[in-house]
Amino acid sequence: MRYVETGAGRLPVIAVGCMGIARLSKVECAAFVDGAMQNGLNFFDHADIYGGGACESLFGEAVRSLNVAREHMFIQSKCGIVPGKMYDFSKEHIISSVEGSLKRLKTEYLDSLLLHRPDVLMQPEEVAEAFDALERSGKVRYFGVSNMHPYQIELIKSAAGQRLFADQLQFSPAHAGMISCGTEVNMQTEAGVCRDGYILDYCRLHGMVVQAWSPLRYGFFEGIFIDDPKFEKLNEALAKAGKKYGIAKSAAAAAWLLRHPAKIQVVTGTANLAHLLEIAAGAETEITREEWYEIYKAAGHILP
């Protein structure tokens, strides 16, 4: 496995996203987690809301049945979304959400806690108080954010003493606004409009990890681009790179994300071990500059 040095230590560049594991039985989930661990994939991404809590509960049960030493895993969860209702970064909500996650995951601590989506009504001092309490009590080791732009991060940093080591953001060849706003600077094109405050450059400047969620999707959960005829050229380019390096198209997509010089972790979404190991092969592959641009253009982006 390839690793990236981060503010939360040395982490595998492939993170196992657990949003979709609720469809597995406990035995299947244990086999999935065990298979991941055997292949060096020991970083697991959760959220309090995945499956309404069922994903964390199932994972906690499965890990208990495996008897894995806790320190051999990196378990991340997120909080701040109250589904269908609101976002909530109040001190009470952050702390009670973490306590719920710990209970479901059957663990004493989270390696990392991310604030899931920016709460418009957040008070940075309250977030800081929650982080301090969670850090002091040993319930959370590292902190980060998700779906935030640079000024939201700066706002939290204005009060919180903890380093924010990661921003988890949607990123794939077919969802690459973070790239196109940097290639189409000062143009009248739609893709040149920056929708994220230049977060990719910010993360590079501040040594933050970009955790790329939905590495195989396009739109907001519209679909998977692998084998989708709407993305014929992208599939051809991924297949071409895949053939050269002996990897699957999904792995070529991961290799494309990891070829970017920012600190990147690819957060996979599969609950199928064979698919996970296919993608993980992308971490061992360094595609060329030419191949990177070929895949970018094949996804429909322009190079002015």
Ligand SMILES: NC(=O)c1ccc[n+]([C@@H]2O[C@H](COP(=O)([O-])OP(=O)(O)OC[C@H]3O[C@@H](n4cnc5c(N)ncnc54)[C@H](OP(=O)(O)O)[C@@H]3O)[C@@H](O)[C@H]2O)c1
């Ligand atoms: N921070 C946020 O706001 C946010 C939002 C969404 C997700 N996330 C995190 O990001 C993770 C990944 O998100 P995602 O589920 O959208 O990821 P994804 O990897 O883009 O999509 C995963 C889906 O693709 C399917 N798939 C189809 N063909 C595949 C192939 N050849 N290889 C692998 N998968 C294939 C998988 O099905 P199979 O299971 O059958 O393989 C699964 O349903 C989540 O688990 C979660 O941890 C974070």
